[in-house]
Amino acid sequence: MMLRRRNDESAPDIKVVLLGDSNVGKTAMIYSYTLNIFHKKISSTCMDSYEVTVNVKQKETILGICDTAGNEEFDTLRQLAYPGSDAFIICFSLVDRSSFEHVCSWVNELRIWELHSPVILVATKKDLRDAQNSSSSGFSEGQRLAHQIQAIRYIETSAYTQEGIKDAFDTAIMIKLNGVLNVEKRKKKCTLL
Template sequence: MEVNATEKIYLPVGGILEMFNSLTGHHEPDITQSVLQRAPLTPVPQHPRVSNISKTSMGIIKTVKGRLKQQDQKVASPSRSSSSGNRQVSTDRLPKRSVDLLELGLAKRRNCLRIVVLGAPKVGKTNILRGFLGKDFEEHYEPTTEDFHRKLFHIGGEAYQIDLLDAASERDFPAKRRLSILTGDTFLLVFSLDDRESFNEVCVRLNEIKAARAKLLNLKHPARVPVVICGNKADLTSPRAVRLSEVTEILGEDVAYFETSAKDGTGMDAAFRALATLGGLPGETNPSRHQIVSILSYQSMCIGQRGRRGSRGLGEPCAALDPLARRPSFTSDLRLVLRSSTKHNKPERCQIQ
């Protein structure tokens, strides 16, 4: 039936909602019912025509549209896991960018550390990093291209930042690998106890690190570097391809070496303690000695104590994972290397070749 455009039809509240749902394709009986319970109903007159729609009806339409819009946003933007891994946090509450404590002036330079992780494929580097980040062991293996993680600590009233770079994709790119080495403060080298070739690769990487650091610092002999070496997969019952006596003989007794198992946790605590000691960080950075909080709670804590005197030692040690952490650009890393070269009275030129 065709309706005259100049005539206005009166519809009860329920009819308005049904008409709106038919136009939008949404069917929300629960929303409709809750709205009807809160809104007063307009009495239906005896005649079918009125001059306009009531304000109450218009308010109901706006309310329903708002509720449906919120639902569409939730569908379009699914919630992401929080840094603690125990609850879900909506994406609209996460930080808009990565949290860099040094740039924000919330941490001292000596409290910010980059750990570069090197080793052959399938030796367990990713699961060792998962252990440091407070995550569970992952049984299924997926090749790592490149992972960059940032863990932020609040210990004794001070903020600390540890960046972890798993440079797996740089194995076949010497120049990129050398750049990562030159920007690292501490190094974690991993091999598998059942794979001799992976141990040989660690030996090569250790010599490469020493040579690169010596060149950067303008030393005549290979530099002694802060490095922790893990012989992983100690839980395997198969015969070992590398024995402790060989490791000591080849690498030397002064190297921090640990036999670990990322699966059952063997030796992991000791390896993490060694990383903290070599990096000049407090022992509470060890995963077993702090609790994980959300990134929002961490930011509130740091900003709330910024510039406040007498806060040292207050609160339990805690840490948060930066969900938006990304590897700094190669340009940024090159500038960092060049500044370091100039600091040590060397010509400003690229040292990655």
């Protein structure tokens, strides 16, 4: 697999956008998936687009991955990545409760823009939660939230151990290839109970 920054106007075969609060591990997920490495220190992303060639059903496919900033000051810039997306991966950190609580705001942002592409809910930093024996977000709580926001799947990941990383991106690829329908338009907003 070879990672390269997008620098032309041609559209990838499949486009995935990663959303979530700052420092939840979106960029680390991308590096882990594409380069099989873990960087401990990654500077905050403004917005980056990458392409990687993946072999899907014995055919080379270009996967476009858009890494977005979680900061409010980049709201307008982040939203430029949304058009043409085949799937959204909404990330939260298993060791940062506020990032879990902000998942609904990410879903609401997509709905405000009338974007109904499928969502995959991804929990990051599983290795840290497990190492700390933390009582932060558990698997069943993540599954309930995924159901509430009508996510296609809930996956717990670790960029450090690579657990679940390939599964998250493979799910996004299969959404496109299998023609998963867009999420039904919802009138009400997402709220955590």
